[in-house]
Amino acid sequence: MSGKIEAHLESLGITLPAAASPVANYVPFLRTGDHLFISGQLSKAIDGTLISGHLGDNLTVADGQAAARAAALNILAQVQLALGSLDSVAQIVRLNGFVAATPAFTDHPQVINGASDLMVEIFAERGRHTRAAIGVTSLPLGCAVEIDAIVKVAET
Amino acid sequence: MSGKIEAHLESLGITLPAAASPVANYVPFLRTGDHLFISGQLSKAIDGTLISGHLGDNLTVADGQAAARAAALNILAQVQLALGSLDSVAQIVRLNGFVAATPAFTDHPQVINGASDLMVEIFAERGRHTRAAIGVTSLPLGCAVEIDAIVKVAET
Amino acid sequence: MSGKIEAHLESLGITLPAAASPVANYVPFLRTGDHLFISGQLSKAIDGTLISGHLGDNLTVADGQAAARAAALNILAQVQLALGSLDSVAQIVRLNGFVAATPAFTDHPQVINGASDLMVEIFAERGRHTRAAIGVTSLPLGCAVEIDAIVKVAET
Numbered sequence: 001m002s003g004k005i006e007a008h009l010e011s012l013g014i015t016l017p018a019a020a021s022p023v024a025n026y027v028p029f030l031r032t033g034d035h036l037f038i039s040g041q042l043s044k045a046i047d048g049t050l051i052s053g054h055l056g057d058n059l060t061v062a063d064g065q066a067a068a069r070a071a072a073l074n075i076l077a078q079v080q081l082a083l084g085s086l087d088s089v090a091q092i093v094r095l096n097g098f099v100a101a102t103p104a105f106t107d108h109p110q111v112i113n114g115a116s117d118l119m120v121e122i123f124a125e126r127g128r129h130t131r132a133a134i135g136v137t138s139l140p141l142g143c144a145v146e147i148d149a150i151v152k153v154a155e156t
Numbered sequence: 157m158s159g160k161i162e163a164h165l166e167s168l169g170i171t172l173p174a175a176a177s178p179v180a181n182y183v184p185f186l187r188t189g190d191h192l193f194i195s196g197q198l199s200k201a202i203d204g205t206l207i208s209g210h211l212g213d214n215l216t217v218a219d220g221q222a223a224a225r226a227a228a229l230n231i232l233a234q235v236q237l238a239l240g241s242l243d244s245v246a247q248i249v250r251l252n253g254f255v256a257a258t259p260a261f262t263d264h265p266q267v268i269n270g271a272s273d274l275m276v277e278i279f280a281e282r283g284r285h286t287r288a289a290i291g292v293t294s295l296p297l298g299c300a301v302e303i304d305a306i307v308k309v310a311e312t
Numbered sequence: 313m314s315g316k317i318e319a320h321l322e323s324l325g326i327t328l329p330a331a332a333s334p335v336a337n338y339v340p341f342l343r344t345g346d347h348l349f350i351s352g353q354l355s356k357a358i359d360g361t362l363i364s365g366h367l368g369d370n371l372t373v374a375d376g377q378a379a380a381r382a383a384a385l386n387i388l389a390q391v392q393l394a395l396g397s398l399d400s401v402a403q404i405v406r407l408n409g410f411v412a413a414t415p416a417f418t419d420h421p422q423v424i425n426g427a428s429d430l431m432v433e434i435f436a437e438r439g440r441h442t443r444a445a446i447g448v449t450s451l452p453l454g455c456a457v458e459i460d461a462i463v464k465v466a467e468t
Contacts, residue, residue, distance in 0.1 A: 034189075035188070056294070091186070091188065093186055093188050093193060094186075094193055095182075101293050101294050102293065102294065103210060103256075103293050103294050104294065105293075105294045106294065106296065106297050106298045107296075108294070108295065108296045109179065109180060109296050109297075112180075113180045113181065116180055116181040116182045117180070117181050119181070120181040127181075128181065128182060128183045128186075129182055129183065129186065130182065130183055130184070130185060130186045130193040130194065130195040130304075131182045131195050131196065132195060132196030132252070132254075132302065132304045133196065133296055134196070134254050134292050134295065134302065135256075135292055135293045135294035135295060136292055136293055137292075137293050150193075152188050
């Protein structure tokens with residue numbers, strides 16, 4: 001926790017959660033060349049509470065945005081663990097945002113903005129990523145949002 | 157609109173839509189090395205009409221194919237904006253095709269063929285991509301199909 | 313079928329299915345640089361039987377794990393066809409696991425472990441991948457699990 005981005009996080013009042021350990025035969029991150037792949041991260045708050053439910057049913061768009069932001073913070077925790085400091089992020093290349101949602105729900109973009117806005121708040125231009133926002137039936141543990149990522153690593 | 161592929165498009169009678177601007181803190185395309193990532197594009201027709209609904213409910217497979225083709229045209233509009241000309245496409249590497257569908261629906265491949273066939277019609281071998289076809293609960297704005305892409309850029 | 317991994321497969325009693333041919337204008341695999349993209353593979357058993365249904369409805373978690381393992385075997389059949397031998401796999405980089413599931417289903421990770429465990433059983437450290445596990449409405453042909461992959465190819 002020693003880089004410029006970490007100092008920026010502190011000035012924003014943002015604390016990263018502990019990076020979640022995978023509970024099976026996979027890894028939370030893997031680097032190939034200058035790209036870092038991050039496994040799907042769940043909408044778990046920093047106190048460990050799961051943000052669960054379905055958009056269009058028992059969750060509001062604001063709930064969904066908070067869930068997406070929580071998933072994005074879990075992504076950043078993995079990136080920091082992988083790279084040592086968030087300063088080594090050259091670019092957030094890709095976010096795939098999966099939203100547990102009903103068939104009638106239509107505001108997936110607003111939900112995933114909870115993650116996208118965080119990335120730009122933290123990394124500015126380096127945080128502006130491509131993305132997809134998709135409404136799905138259900139997610140692990142009943143969580144509301146799952147997001148995975150591809151990050152380009154700065155040359156050192 | 158000046159390349160060989162653009163001339164081929166004209167001979168096929170295909171007009172690309174205007175590239176959609178993102179409405180949030182993300183970008184429609186991003187290049188990293190020789191790969192271009194395209195954000196999820198919706199099934200919006202060239203006149204701006206959204207092709208909405210669910211396969212297995214109020215849309216036929218033919219409707220879905222038209223939706224997939226419309227999403228693919230929006231991908232190509234982004235690729236053209238990113239690269240200047242579609243001649244700079246070395247290979248369509250990947251399409252992820254998400255189809256708003258009921259639990260009983262089974263014809264996702266036929267739906268996504270609306271996009272795949274277009275790519276091969278336009279780019280021939282360079283258009284033959286890997287893909288996944290997935291049935292989801294709902295998509296942004298209620299659209300029927302969303303497709304994202306990874307494109308390899310030709311060395312220049 | 314001549315490499316060390318193929319011999320390891322034989323010692324494990326694992327037989328790969330025949331690599332499925334795509335039925336449309338796409339390809340089952342595509343290499344770009346040292347990465348091999350594999351199209352979404354379905355939960356089809358080696359005898360050609362489709363493992364179909366929905367988790368949380370008519371399939372148990374054990375059924376889902378068998379489906380995920382079957383999809384993963386189909387991925388490996390494509391990798392072997394693409395590279396000649398599984399010995400050319402440097403790393404399984406990414407698995408996206410899509411599970412046909414009801415809204416109330418929560419055990420997607422356990423289901424996709426059927427694929428993840430197989431990769432590590434076969435490739436040990438080189439098989440430890442990033443992944444996402446997602447519950448979707450429906451999948452092609454009604455199959456229970458679809459998995460796609462990105463594989464890093466060993467330099468030769």
